[in-house]
Amino acid sequence: MSEIKRNPPWDYDEIILALDFYFEHSPSIPDKQSSEVAELSSTLRKLAKRLGNAVSGDYRNPNGVYMKLMNFKSLDPAYDGAGLASASAKDREVFEAYGDDLKSLREAAAAIYDGAMSDEPIAVTDEPDDLDHEAVEGKLLIRTHRTRERNVGIINKKKxxxxxxxxxLACEACGFDYEEKYGERGRSFIECHHTVPVSQLRPGQKTKLSDLVVLCANCHRMVHRGKHWLSIDELQEVVLG
Ligand SMILES: [Zn+2]
Ligand SMILES: [Zn+2]
Structure with a gap:
């Protein structure tokens, strides 16, 4: 039996790059044969390789990229959606998150582009909790965030x-103190969270102590649960009520 291999569905970071391209050029989207679409195709292939995905010869080729750009038209109020191919649920989510905030879209796309072109080491796998609740910014920026907040040298300095x-050494949101609760076993245990918005992460940036807050494991998980991460102020509001 022959097997038809289909390219995997588009991820958030890929959709962000394509949507940014779309708004940059709309209403006259460059055609399939254009150098602009070819360049976007090559960026998407680099991004996928950076994330460790298998990249087949036709992965995100100009044809597929162009089709994705056309799908956005069905979401764009500037077009009468009739007769257009429908967009995916993820396309819709990204469109809703950024469609009326093109400045943030630009910023996120720039961060993803820079990350895709970089060779700074990043975590290879996602955490299990990320798989359930992948943030709308996409895998690359999340892995960059995780990598930065696990840098042992800076964590020890922060502590x-x-x-x-x-x-x-108590949680900055809820006050939980591991040593107080668990005694000797809990001494020096606390997690660090990197507070810089992921769209502002750039390759090679140095993490400053002021970029980090110390959080207990519960609070840290709650920050990252959901598509939009909580700021520390928002977290404190939730915790302290
Ligand atoms: Zn806490
Ligand atoms: Zn974090």
């Missing part, structure tokens, strides 16, 4: 600074 300033 030291917090201990010096407060005399303990």
């Amino acid at each position: 030291e600074a917090v201990r010096k300033a407060t005399g303990k």
Whole structure:
């Protein structure tokens, strides 16, 4: 039995790059044979390789990329959607997140583009919780975020600074203190969260101590649960009510 291999569905980061291209050129989208579409195709292939995906010869080729661009028309109020191919649920989500905020779309697309072109090491796999609740910014920026907040050197410096300033190592949102609860076993345990919005992450940036907050594992999970991560102010509002 012959097997037809289909290219995998588009991911958030890919859709963000394509949607940014769409708005940059709309209403006159360059045609399939244009150098612009070829360039977008090659960026998408680099991004996929960066994420460790298998990239077949026709992966995100200009034909497929052009079709995706046409799908956006069905979501764009500037067009009468009649007769246009329908967009996917993820296309719709990205369109809804960014369609009326082109500045943020530009920023996210630029961060993804820079990340795709970079060779800074990033985490190879997603966390299990990311698979259920993938943020709308897409895998590449999330992995960059994870990698930065697990940099042991800077984490240890942050812990030291917090201990010096407060005399303990308690969650900055809910106050949970591992050592107080678990004794010796909990000593020095706390997680760090990187507060810089993922769309502002660029390859090679140095993490500053002020970019990090210390959070207990529960609070940290809650920040990352859901498509839109909580800011520390939002988290505190939830926790303290
Ligand atoms: Zn907490
Ligand atoms: Zn985090």
